[in-house]
Amino acid sequence: MRKRTLSLFLTAAMTATALAGCGGGNTGTPEATTQAQTTAAGGSGEAQASNGSGGGEAPGEFSYPMAPGDKLTYWCELTTTVSANYASLGDTPFGKGWQAETGTEIEFLHPPAGQLKEQFSLILADGNLPDLMEYNWMTDYPGGPEKAIKDGVILPLNDVFEQYCPNLTAYLAANPDIDKMIKTDEGHYYVFPFIRGEKKLCNTIGLMLRDDWLQELNLEVPTTIDEWHTVLTAFKEKKGAAAPYCFEYTNGQYLTNDPFAFAYETSRSFYLGSDGKVHFGAAEENYKDFLTTMAQWYAEGLIDPDLATLGSDQVSAKITNGTAGASMGQAGSRMGTWTTAARSSNPTFKLVAAPPPTVEKGADAEFGQIENQYSGRASVAITTSCKDIERAARLMDYAYGEEGHLYFNFGTEGESYEMKDGYPTYTDQIMKNPDGLPVSQAMSAYIRGNYNGPFVQDIRYLEQYYTLDEQKETNGIWGDSNGAAHVMPPVTPTSEESKEFSTIMNEINTYRDEMTLKFIFGTESLDNFDTYVKNMENMGLARALEIQNAALDRYNAR
Numbered sequence: 001m002r003k004r005t006l007s008l009f010l011t012a013a014m015t016a017t018a019l020a021g022c023g024g025g026n027t028g029t030p031e032a033t034t035q036a037q038t039t040a041a042g043g044s045g046e047a048q049a050s051n052g053s054g055g056g057e058a059p060g061e062f063s064y065p066m067a068p069g070d071k072l073t074y075w076c077e078l079t080t081t082v083s084a085n086y087a088s089l090g091d092t093p094f095g096k097g098w099q100a101e102t103g104t105e106i107e108f109l110h111p112p113a114g115q116l117k118e119q120f121s122l123i124l125a126d127g128n129l130p131d132l133m134e135y136n137w138m139t140d141y142p143g144g145p146e147k148a149i150k151d152g153v154i155l156p157l158n159d160v161f162e163q164y165c166p167n168l169t170a171y172l173a174a175n176p177d178i179d180k181m182i183k184t185d186e187g188h189y190y191v192f193p194f195i196r197g198e199k200k201l202c203n204t205i206g207l208m209l210r211d212d213w214l215q216e217l218n219l220e221v222p223t224t225i226d227e228w229h230t231v232l233t234a235f236k237e238k239k240g241a242a243a244p245y246c247f248e249y250t251n252g253q254y255l256t257n258d259p260f261a262f263a264y265e266t267s268r269s270f271y272l273g274s275d276g277k278v279h280f281g282a283a284e285e286n287y288k289d290f291l292t293t294m295a296q297w298y299a300e301g302l303i304d305p306d307l308a309t310l311g312s313d314q315v316s317a318k319i320t321n322g323t324a325g326a327s328m329g330q331a332g333s334r335m336g337t338w339t340t341a342a343r344s345s346n347p348t349f350k351l352v353a354a355p356p357p358t359v360e361k362g363a364d365a366e367f368g369q370i371e372n373q374y375s376g377r378a379s380v381a382i383t384t385s386c387k388d389i390e391r392a393a394r395l396m397d398y399a400y401g402e403e404g405h406l407y408f409n410f411g412t413e414g415e416s417y418e419m420k421d422g423y424p425t426y427t428d429q430i431m432k433n434p435d436g437l438p439v440s441q442a443m444s445a446y447i448r449g450n451y452n453g454p455f456v457q458d459i460r461y462l463e464q465y466y467t468l469d470e471q472k473e474t475n476g477i478w479g480d481s482n483g484a485a486h487v488m489p490p491v492t493p494t495s496e497e498s499k500e501f502s503t504i505m506n507e508i509n510t511y512r513d514e515m516t517l518k519f520i521f522g523t524e525s526l527d528n529f530d531t532y533v534k535n536m537e538n539m540g541l542a543r544a545l546e547i548q549n550a551a552l553d554r555y556n557a558r
Contacts, residue, residue: 071106074089075130075134078113079452085445088108098407136377142506144493149188155382164397168400182374195373201459223358225263244325247304250311260294265286266367291526322346335351335470353474356480365480376490411447426443439467
């Protein structure tokens with residue numbers, strides 16, 4: 001394999017301004033030209049590396065692939081669009097190519113499906129950690145990233161970035177808003193982050209429903225809670241849907257972004273209020289209004305009776321066979337995949353996006369699904385068990401360079417994409433897979449761009465991923481809200497605060513989840529909502545909010 005000098009990934013191409021012209025044939029490809037980024041990388045535009053991993057180059061030079069060295073262990077969840085066809089990320093063309101391109105042998109380790117957090121806890125208890133762990137260290141490690149560092153689980157990465165990661169260093173220097181997001185209040189970098197490279201990539205989840213049924217029943221796409229009630233009732237009574245509304249209740253990302261809770265201008269968790277302070281939606285009166293509606297719909301048979309246990313496979317089956325008529329999820333791996341599967345037997349099957357619902361007709365949606373460009377998800381930490389930190393860091397930094405960026409988002413040139421007028425264009429291997437794979441699964445075999453991971457996601461993947469007209473409309477429909485004003489930034493309480501916060505919220509969240517289902521199922525009367533709130537207050541909710549607001553103040557002052 002040829003050796004290549006490491007290219008600095010200059011991020012002007014990843015900003016919204018440059019990406020706005022992607023469709024017109026602009027390459028959007030980074031060019032190493034600016035003095036600021038050269039300086040950020042250590043003065044010469046090349047990594048300041050020792051000779052060992054780089055294959056014998058002179059000091060100050062580095063190129064991929066690296067010289068042979070120890071195998072690295074890499075722990076991560078296997079997304080469903082990969083697991084449908086492969087037992088391991090290492091079996092995919094992407095996994096094999098990443099190892100070849102970087103000269104690094106990787107042993108991929110995956111928790112059993114649906115057991116990410118349980119497996120993570122077992123690994124921590126054992127103490128024999130993989131070299132690299134892909135996880136949401138910001139929200140899912142008890143106590144947060146600073147606590148993970150203090151506990152001796154993961155490494156602070158400031159010196160590692162400076163010595164071995166010129167690509168990521170240059171990206172952060174050019175994007176101070178994102179740089180602010182991926183470190184703690186103490187100033188510690190702690191992961192190689194998953195970054196949505198453009199804000200249009202930040203709202204890709206929303207409500208969808210059977211448009212062919214709407215047409216048959218002479219109904220419009222619902223925009224209010226009352227209209228949704230009308231539509232779901234019609235789906236049940238006139239289309240025989242046993243589960244008119246059905247979604248992956250076991251998917252925490254969907255629970256956090258429940259559009260029907262948003263209709264009541266509340267959230268299941270923490271959010272920013274119009275006063276600029278942190279609020280906990282599940283303890284507010286508006287949450288009771290949301291639960292009242294859900295309990296009514298459940299009692300009327302408008303919500304899947306198996307709600308509490310629904311996973312991806314069950315929802316997919318019910319949507320595609322007509323048991324359900326409405327759901328929520330991503331435009332690609334849900335709307336696109338379901339449509340492809342259903343049309344094999346039902347050519348008229350069509351899903352269409354619905355906007356964030358409101359209570360009042362014609363009102364502007366105040367809340368809606370949108371994420372920060374960095375949410376913490378699928379970001380990689382180097383653990384304290386790693387013996388070859390430089391090799392691990394070089395492996396990860398590859399994704400933030402020009403060639404790595406193209407590889408993670410588009411795969412192998414000539415196989416999964418071709419350059420056409422400077423635009424990386426997916427081949428028929430992806431878009432018309434010869435084995436009949438849906439686009440989402442074909443993509444996931446060659447790239448990570450259509451889900452997540454330690455890289456900067458490119459808008460040009462999405463421009464091609466959405467092949468259906470109804471998919472292409474989702475961004476504008478689902479994004480039609482003021483939701484960005486209410487999303488919590490990636491705050492990081494101190495290690496001391498985090499321990500206390502984690503203890504409080506573990507109890508509160510468990511109680512909230514238990515009571516939410518009881519209220520919806522009708523096994524607990526909503527007359528007891530005030531008692532439910534009082535119990536959370538007794539568990540320390542006020543202190544948790546105090547910690548979150550203090551962390552928000554520090555974040556704003558970074």
